[in-house]
Amino acid sequence: MRTVTGLREVAERAGVSMRTVSNVVRGTGRFSEATRQRVERAVEELGYRPNSAARRLRTGRSGVLLLAVPELTMPYWAELAEHVLREAAARDCTLLVEVTGGRPEAELEIALGHTDPMVDGIILSPLALDDRAAARAADPAPLVLLGERVHDLPCPHVTVDNTAAAREATEHLLARGRRRIGVVGRQLAPNAATSATRLAGYREALEAAGLTYDETLAPPVTAYHRSDGATAADALLDLPDPPDAVFCFADTLAEGVLHAARDRGLSIPADLAVIGFDDIEASRYMAPPLTTVAPDKRELAHLAVTALLEGVNGTRQRHQKVLRAAHRLVKRAST
Known part of the structure; x- marks a missing residue:
């Protein structure tokens, strides 16, 4: 059984659009029972993430989360991404990682949910996000923000003091x-x-x-x-x-x-x-x-993934909430 790397092959096998595949596995939009069956059959035949595919068809959620950071060449972001990956895996979720370069337009596209349609929710560490533009999203994916800047958006913000x-x-x-x-x-x-x-x-x-x-x-x-x-x-x-x-x-x-x-x-x-x-x-x-x-990078990851999954599952209150992880001073020979 081979693995499909995207929606396109499933869509081609089922004879529908990629958007229709996304709607079927999420349980959103309009489609006929015959279309649902064709998509489900294509997923099974192609072996497209069989465990998560079954969950998608049952719950409308993919179990795929997105972490977007400014860059991965900086050790801090690479280490934090590793903690988020482990936390997501512990929740039976797959983590995609994207680099924004700190570009406002890239951060905005992600905050608006213009990502892979299979992504359930997004953890974003923005450097120059336009809050007003991001707030105009009609039906945004669940979003959690990381970083020092507190944004004027109705989503959790995970940081340290x-x-x-x-x-x-x-x-x-x-x-x-x-x-x-x-x-x-x-x-x-x-x-x-x-x-x-x-x-x-x-x-x-x-x-x-x-x-x-x-x-x-x-x-x-x-x-x-x-x-x-x-x-x-x-x-x-x-x-x-x-x-x-x-x-x-x-x-x-x-x-x-x-x-x-x-x-x-x-x-x-x-x-x-x-x-x-x-x-x-x-x-x-x-x-x-x-x-x-x-x-505490482990706690940052835990808080971010927990808050995101609460948003995905609809169990989080809608008001903005700042979540702070712990920090400590590690004394070594340089001082």
């Missing part, structure tokens, strides 16, 4: 006696929620310690890649009065900072303490191992 986490990271550096603390991760884009929420926590900690926020210690970055961290570190270390510590809004940025510091012969943490955010696997093996904020 980024401001509190950033405040704790900065307080850790202050407790180590550091007073000139640079920050790497400030972005100037209007929807840069990661930057805004984490910068707020950093500033709160400085203010509580009686220190003034100095924008020269917060060079802007365009992205959160290693090269961006290295470039920002060079700008900080070229200052007449360079920092004695750096808080990075992502571990990949911290990796770039460590690289730039080593190139200058600096000792970590004696000359420069460095702390990151995300607790990616590589942070344990950096030189030295990186102190970092660890969002």
Whole structure:
């Protein structure tokens, strides 16, 4: 028995359109009993996901979920996707993963449900989603949002308390006696929620310690890649009065900072303490191992998949709800 990779082959075998196949397996739209039987027979003959096909024909749901993230080359997103995949599998669901590149038009298409018609629901981590345009969806697929920005949409939003986490990271550096603390991760884009929420926590900690926020210690970055961290570190270390510590809004940025510091012969943490955010696997093996904020990725995945399936099954209340996963500070040799 061979496996079909899409709806087209089922539609051709049954002699109907792909939309009709989708309507039959979802139990939506109009079709005759004879059409239903032809589609069901084609599904069985072609062996198209036999277990989930039976569920589709019985319940109108496919058991297929979509996770859409900005990119998978960033370790954080790859690791989170792995947790979401495991959580979906534990619920007998299949997970599709799509990369948006952070493009507003790609995020909007996904938020509007313009995806594979077999997808039951969507977990989306947007960077530049237009809430007003997304709210115009006539009959959107169940949607859960991931990330720091709270959207004005009637769907669950899963996140961590980024401001509190950033405040704790900065307080850790202050407790180590550091007073000139640079920050790497400030972005100037209007929807840069990661930057805004984490910068707020950093500033709160400085203010509580009686220190003034100095924008020269917060060079802007365009992205959160290693090269961006290295470039920002060079700008900080070229200052007449360079920092004695750096808080990075992502571990990949911290990796770039460590690289730039080593190139200058600096000792970590004696000359420069460095702390990151995300607790990616590589942070344990950096030189030295990186102190970092660890969002509970497993809990993020659990909350997101649970909320999505509640929407798919119609058991979730319609009002917006923010769901927060835990975080903790992991102390290692870089501070």
